[in-house]
Amino acid sequence: MVESSGNEFALRMVNIEKYFGPVRALKNINLEVGSNEIVGLIGDNGAGKSTMVKILTGVFLPTSGELWVGGRKVDLSSYNVKRAHEYGLETVYQDKSLGEKQALWRNFFIGRQIANRFGFIDVKKEKEIASEIMLNTIGFRGRGITVDSKVNKLSGGERQGVAIGRAMHFEAEIIVLDEPTVALSLKEVRKVLNFVHQIKAAGKACIYISHSLADVYEISDRFVVLDRGEVVANIVKKDIGLKELDEFLLDYAHGLKDREES
Ligand SMILES: Nc1ncnc2c1ncn2[C@@H]1O[C@H](COP(=O)(O)OP(=O)(O)OP(=O)(O)O)[C@@H](O)[C@H]1O
Ligand SMILES: [Mg+2]
Known part of the structure; x- marks a missing residue:
């Protein structure tokens, strides 16, 4: 069991697998998000982060596994984007959401x-x-x-704010943000990070994906590291500083490279 700041899970993925043809994009994914927890999902390009998001939000169906939202097991045979909204899951895409x-x-x-x-x-x-x-x-x-x-x-940051505000107003319990700050100026990034702080203050949950580690570090309660379709680390913020997290990711990547070379 992972630590979470809420007393119940907003979301659980259990043994989720996703194949694209013969390619196994997600392997045995187990992820839990507390009801008022901000989880930073980190990993290299192609690690499977957006695929996870798309499964959560009903864009793709997993090949196998279970999805639980707010204590309810999702009936995957009838799951789709509309159902995801009904379960209280909202996502904000970079530009197409407005x-x-x-x-x-x-x-x-x-x-x-x-x-x-x-x-x-x-x-x-x-x-x-x-x-x-x-x-x-x-x-x-x-x-x-x-x-x-x-x-x-509207500026890019303001658009993100509108989409997040919309999700919060319509009582999304979990807001998923996949690279919300791409192509934003520093000032705009700050706005988006402040919106995520508001999600936390409003008692909601969030999954935040970004390649900017400092941003992820600031807003997250916990970090989940994905590598080539697998969860390889799950670290609570109080156990790691930003510099250490950065070093951990570098060491991890080097370790993999060394193994490939040997
Ligand atoms: N619709 C699809 N059809 C086939 N393969 C796909 C599809 N979507 C994603 N993939 C593959 O699944 C793997 C994971 O991709 P995904 O987009 O989830 O990565 P990501 O972690 O979001 O990467 P990035 O940080 O670059 O956004 C990649 O190898 C990708 O090529
Ligand atoms: Mg992606």
């Missing part, structure tokens, strides 16, 4: 429109809620951004 030319308020309600009693979209209500999310969940204040602003006017 409609470019849409007004912000519309963006909060894609796939979950509020209808008025005539069956039309309740624009007033949707704008009110969007405005509430922007002020209270993501804290957009006085930056000249309103619910009517177009998405393409």
Whole structure:
């Protein structure tokens, strides 16, 4: 059993395997995420991180294994992206998660429109809620951004914030972020990291994937290291410093290289 800051698991992957044709992309993956835990998922290119995310969020089905979300065993035969939302799992992709030319308020309600009693979209209500999310969940204040602003006017970090705010408002229990800071400036990266701190403060769970170790280190409670489809280390933050974690990963990579050469 791994340590977690919550008293129950938000998520468990049990003996998950994934083949792409003959290629075994994930081998016997066991992962647990506490209900208010931020887990940093680290590993080289091609290690299988995004494949894990896609299995969690219903994009791919695993070849075998079990998935448990919030104490419930997922029926994989009918699992998909929509079901994942119903289980309280949300993911934020780098750019495709937001409609470019849409007004912000519309963006909060894609796939979950509020209808008025005539069956039309309740624009007033949707704008009110969007405005509430922007002020209270993501804290957009006085930056000249309103619910009517177009998405393409937002910076990369702000877009991530909108997507995270949307996920938090619609009561995602677990928010999965796969490389949310790619192509962002340092200032924008800071915004995204602050949003992840807000996920923690709101009592939710998060899986955070990034090649930037300092970022992962800052926001995570625990690190899970993936190498060529396998979990090779599981380290609680209090047991390791950033420098040590960096050295551990380097040593690990060198060890593998030495073994290959011998
Ligand atoms: N749809 C697919 N079809 C076939 N092979 C795939 C598919 N998706 C991923 N793979 C393979 O699975 C392995 C893991 O890929 P994955 O994208 O999960 O890695 P990653 O850890 O996210 O890497 P990166 O850090 O570069 O994003 C790779 O060898 C990749 O080529
Ligand atoms: Mg990836």
